[in-house]
Amino acid sequence: MLDTETSAALLTPQRPSLQPRALLRELFDTAVASVSASHCLPPHLPQPPKGRTVVIGAGKAAAAMAQAVEAHWQGELSGLVVTRYGHGADCKRIEVVEAAHPVPDEAGARAAQRMVELVQGLTADDLVLCLISGGGSALLAAPAPGISLADKQAVNKALLRSGASIGEMNCVRKHLSALKGGRLALHCAPARVETLLISDIPGDDPTLIASGPTLPDATTCADALAVIAKYGIDVPANVRAHLESGAGETPKPGDARFEGHRSATLATAQQSLEAAAARARELGFEAHILSDCIEGEARDVALVHAAIARQIAQHGQPFSKPCVLLSGGETTVTVRGKGRGGRNAEFLLSLAVALDALPGVHAIACDTDGIDGSEDNAGALLTPDTLTRAAARGLSARAHLENNDGYGFFAGVDDLIVTEPTRTNVNDFRAILIV
Template sequence: MTPDDQSFLTDLFTAAVAAADPDEALRGHLPGPPKGRTVVIGAGKGAAQLAQAFEAAWHGPLSGVIVTRYGYGVPCRRLRVIEAAHPVPDQAGERATQEVLNAIKGLNADDLVVALITGGGSALLAAPPLGLDLSDEQAMNEALLASGAPISAMNAIRKQVSRVKGGRLAMAAHPARVVTLLVSDVPGDDPGEVASGPTVASVTNRDDARAAIHAYRIKLPPGIMAHLETAPDDAPRPDDPAFARDEVRVIASAARSLEAAAALAQTRGITAHILSDAMEGEARHIALAHAAIAREIQRNNRPFTKPCLLLSGGETTVTLRHKGRGGRNSEFLLAFALAVEGVSGIMALAADTDGIDGSEDNAGAFADGATCDAMRAAGIDPADALAQNDSWAAFKASKSLFMPGPTGTNVNDFRAILIR
């Protein structure tokens, strides 16, 4: 991969992230001022930056609490920003969630709650239901993350095992009106799936949760399973009259970010094709499909004519077979690199738009037809690394990690494949 190609792919990522910039995303979406108080709450890997932008744009008094991932906080003048763990919750997240609940306690119908929700909020809002504790929620999250289940299945379970998810946070704020401003990181931009929908009524129930556990053979702690059998109530449903005055707006999404990247490519003389903004499935399997399309274009100029760019978004998953290091984007790209090995003229970047892929310090990585050779030259067998879920080590050895740092937003996976 030439420096120019790497720079081009980086520019595409930058354009995608800029399209979800908090200041731009909020434009035109501020609710009207209430008769009473304005309380701002938020959770997610991009929630602090969104709160900072909201605070600057809001004319009038406000207060509130925002929870974000360690290292993602930014200063706010009137809003309290608390950092906690992601993707597995910790005690800081549990304490922060209680502060969020305290901030919306005792409000009345004249008050307004603005909920700033971005991806990652599910782990950051830790509030196990009565009879369970933080260790149960931690074990549940670890099991879900290792299961390979799609985000919709994981959320169907999470919503039934929480005091805040699945619309329960909004219920705690009522009778105040709740306006939710969402940065979507989920396939299809379903508001109820972002951060497990803390302010959005749930369309799934405990039967759906149990069905997901069975379908994906997820092994959950006995306490969680018992709760799903004995809990007195499902998460609140959309027909609950308590939600009648609430409003939910998706203010940034993967679709808009991919369109921004495509527009930039066009100015560089490269035609872009957006395959989908809602891809789901095992990362290594999605990689094989992308690689097959890229090889077909390179060899036969179909279904698109080269030079061209393939773009896709969504949220892949990884079934953990071993305890290697790396996230879903680097796993995708390692499988992709193996599938295009020896094919010239194909260059790719896969990265998480929040700047961190999984729990490591990279957003993703770069790869081309020579990447696997570079890994072997550095003493890493790429096929073995993929089998061990150790993509981070493989790309580190080949000096191909992509490390932009926290971006301040999160519209999930970004994949760009350039075919010369």
Template sequence: MNPPLPDPKQDPRGFLRGLFDTAVRRALPALSTGAFLPPPPKGRTLVLGAGKAGGAMAAAVDALWPADAPLSGLVVTRYEHVPPDYKAKTGRIEVVEAAHPVPDAAGLAAAQRIFAMAQGLSADDLVLCLISGGGSALLSLPAAGITLDDKQAINRALLKSGAAIGEMNCVRKHLSAIKGGRLAALCAPAKVVTLTISDVPGDDPAVIASGPTVPDATSCADALAILRRYGIELPAAVRAALEAGTLETPKPGDARFAGHAVHLIATPQQSLEAAAEAARAAGVPAYVLSDEIEGESRVVGQVHAALARQVLRRGQPFTRPCVILSGGETTVTVKAKGGRGGRATEFLLGAAIALQGEPGVHVLAADTDGIDGVEDNAGAIVTPDTLARGVALGLKAQERLDANDAYGFFAPLGDLVSTGPTYTNVNDFRAVLVL
């Protein structure tokens, strides 16, 4: 049960933070895993997985799986994302850590081990795959002819390009020996049950962590088109392999996926609905705008600001007081060097500039994994006096936005939201409170 929220008129910051905490709690693996676990098989049960929620998902499966039923496996998660209570004891599922969002040697070593463990299984065996956002970088096993350096360079370019998550993961699938359905194909003839936490607009399992256990409908030609669209350079050998179609992924209808099951155990919409319910319980009407908003972060911030002004000035499409909630995955096209910040803070700085101190509007945006980009904060909060307080400190909001340095604007104001790793990930959470 969620604790009661503070009075939004007396403590708007506390109210918004409470909504965010409620959204995160709804997505914790410990609360949602049990309903989706299959019975133990005749043979062995192997747990494989990757993602920012991987450690918490492994801990949940270990706690819920019958004590007398064999269980083993390997899951890779981001550095510092293993729940302390699981890290402190010897669990039946090994959890290792690697880098995100750019893959490193530790992720490569983990992927190599998972690749080897997936082979030689029988039809009596069960593979539980625990997949969550971040798995694309954490489960990094380059396809033949591609080096880790190649993957790292392409990944960095994609992250700076402004490409949508579906586009980035289409490319990642075709440069991998384990993603895009290849992991499940390796497990044949064992049955594969995938438990996944969605961090992508539309909740498509083929996009989450680049879909290592589900067939892929995209093609090498699609990946090439995306790389051309964003002007991303490729090593000649990689380009030739994509052009020849030798890096193609397993497709829908492939017999190796027969009998497999995929369960979404937590989604962005569920977290938004939990936050909306908490707001209504506190007497504030709440509206979920969408759980799959994409686009340039600062522009999405401007749109949310325009919606808040419409509510204030015209009572449309909602009347105040109200809170407007949204999720999804926006993007940041990095055009400057040296700036700090992720999608959430860039969204907020765009919103703050558009609001121009509009009375009665408070905004929180944060990433539900507790990490905004690669920084030490989850997000931040905008209040009616944000710009004025910035001016008093000599901070010029537009200059910071132009420098992709939203962190550098909000940190001196004391307006960052810092949670540390949350051990789950249903992507962006945004709440606009209009009083």
């Protein structure tokens, strides 16, 4: 069995002293830097309008995006964005409000109302620059008439525990909101709306990012009801009545009220994976991107990754080692246990069980926003000796997986990765090093 030191000896001659865990962390850091707002936003800024420019926005990257706008905008500027607690940035002309994620709170509701007030009374000569990134669905909390914030919180919590995909969750959220699914753009009329997006959605559909507050929506109330039925979610009676009556219907593609508006996606999971692949090749490794849009149960996705890694390690197929496998997307976790842990920790825990200490295989799985689910870590690292070290401390990988306790397991072997908020968000980053 190869230990960490022996594996390191097989690493690139360009960086012979670089340990596997340091290499994997470098690939993650490279991926995050490539999709930072300061890097990707400035080339997409529109020309200043004849009239006013009002900036609004929501998401985990919203404050960093606002900061980048301020640094590069020529002319008058004002506005307000809302981001997650701890994800703020030092802005001078655009106010930054922090609120709760993934379950909305009163701070987000107040920020949403103030945003609507800011865009009232604009003219056709004015520009609304909307900065949207993942997390905006919870942060831009504006319940539809007849639905309370408590109702939305209850539905949101149930969706998060159900195993529903991000697209399914956002379908429901759109139809319970006064602003999502294009409704925020309607409040900006007659001003032109330009939306800049950092995508956390597998497939990068802009109408799903933060539930598309400024873009028309093709989904329906019937679709939202189908999601609720699929996952057996018990919603309040007034929520069900709202959807069944069609009162929550959203403006659709082709609606003339969106004419002249524009949107641009600035950063995606694919960009982050390509940056990491380029860095791996610079260090002497072949790098292979499996997919930028993997969805499904984190523990099941791990089984597929484990099978590919094992085939490479034992048979040199479909790729030769040493190499790095990269993937992104957004997995889900159906919560059945009572442990702590986000989807990336769950992925790695399942990977550890499936690989069963396979020599020469190291892995990292992190959320690019620096927060794995609702914990304080971005993700974790896995090495060939993880299970051995865990057993020496009385930790069972299988038991922790059964309890959805990836955080507890990797904390117990000192392999959590803590970055603090990165202020960007293109979802999961996974890299498996096979040497």
